[in-house]
Amino acid sequence: MGNRGAIRLESLTRSYGRVVALDDVDLEVRAGEMITLVGPSGSGKSTILRLIAGLDRPDQGRIVVDGQDVVRVPPHRRAVAMVFQDYALYPHLTVLGNLLFGLRVRRVRRAEAERRARAAADRLGIADLLDRYPDQTSGGQRQRIALARALLREPTVYLLDEPLASLDAPLRFATRADLLALHRELGTTTIHVTHDQAEAMTLGDRVAVLDRGRVRQIGPPQQVYDEPADTFVAGFLGSPPMNLVPGGGVLGGAAGLILGVRPEDLALDTDGPIEATVEAAEALGSETILLTRCPDGTRLTVRTGPRPGVRPGEGVRLRPDPGRLHRFDAETGRRR
């Protein structure tokens, strides 16, 4: 299975009325890879999933799966399985009924279908839920049911649309690890959509950042984080976002450029070159976020350790890590 499921999107374009959801998108997904599409709402990431699944058709462009253009192939002939954001479990069927649904539609014999459904349920640890209805299960269990249903499709590509968005924070953390483990075990190409930048960093071999229907940058998460291709990516990945100073300002004058520095690359240093006043301090337990303002009005966010010993209203001096300054073109926003 590991060598199947290579996907190539070629100049894919899709508009809904006057809204351009996808604008000439090229994207290559290697077989067996887990790739994360991340971007704000309306960036086109879900549209890409729907086009690959065949729930929608592009205005232009090709979707090539394992060397074959599938644009005209109906959804059920494409070997893709999709996990929807709210899981789309059939409310009138038991969990077992939900798992059997696709098998029965594909006319798998009842006994064989049930054997496979139980095996998938075992694998995801939901074997004791089979007689329940979806509304009698928890959010995390529903997510597993949806995954088991996708598993039974035996696809060459998994499409996960915000699979963790409906879970609460602790569960999300655990499920993230489970998803990764499952992907490693199956080795099946997986495209995962999220608007959560923490998920984008942790899930997936590569991450593609989308904005307004265009791919802004694609690469391994750490690389995209360390070397954002433009000011949008710089501002989107990382929380709190990168400090961007047009013209360089307090970070050192640079005409025609926007200078950027991540909050963790600004250190409190009594000999530091930047003078600033603390406006607010957010203690997050393991770290503290300082919101500061320089005399020229520039606001800088600083990530520092717990208990930094400064209060709002106090003056501090900051030292940027010179090796971690980012330079962007003021006109285009592109990295220079």
Added chain:
Amino acid sequence: MTSGRARPPLTAWAFLAPYAVAVGLLIVLPALLNLGYAFTDHTGLTRDPQFVGLANVRRMLSDGFLLDSVQASAIHLALAVPLRLLAAVGLGLLLAAPRPGGRWFRVAVYLPTVVPDVALAVIFLWVLNPLYGPLNQLLGLFGHPGFTWLSDPGTARVAVALMLVFPIGEGFLVVLAARRLLDGRLYEAAALEGCGPFGQLRRLTLPMLAPVLLLLAVRDTILTLQVNFVPAYVLTDGRPANATLYLPVYIFDQAFEFSSFAYGALITSVLMVVTAVVITALLLVVRRWRVLR
């Protein structure tokens, strides 16, 4: 008041009172009076009805017309309820999806419901006219000689049911609204599994609408046993050969035309029993089929 058992506060009863009074005065009291009248010789014209015991019941047991009437009602029920449900559900599902011009089709489906039933019946007198009625002319296009709709018992029954297939607005609206509440993603998930339009109808839409459909079936059963009065009165007046002498028509005849108010009152109770039996049977079947969770 003992602790632990909460009693509804007085305000609740106060809010309930107007409705309760109306139900008591307009429904419960007349129903009880009606049941009482069934055992008298009340003609509807005199003031002092006398108690006659089971005389009306004995009359009922040897009444051939009543048998015809029950039969006419049963056949009408078997014709009209499935047709009306099929029309309401079919059109509701077809027109639920937003599409250009859809609103005009929805208006068209609802419109006959707004037309007073007497007016609709008069229109149908024209539609069903064997000489110049459009229905026979339509049949003529296919080389069929047409029917003498209202003179033949079989076609008269069909004709009344046919007319009642048009005022289905409420059922149509309920199906439309219920269908629009269903999550579109379920259909996308099913499409990914290879479930086509008919599969989706059978495996998703109908099972998920089952509670609504059951409600409509029960409601339509009650309604169909009663609303056939006007069409029968205008179109056929219970004829030919008592084919459309539905229970409400027969009750009206007895109570107000033949001065047998008490006997009419008894048959009204029969109509209620028939309704209850049909609905109980319906619910038993549904439970057997496990349509509902």
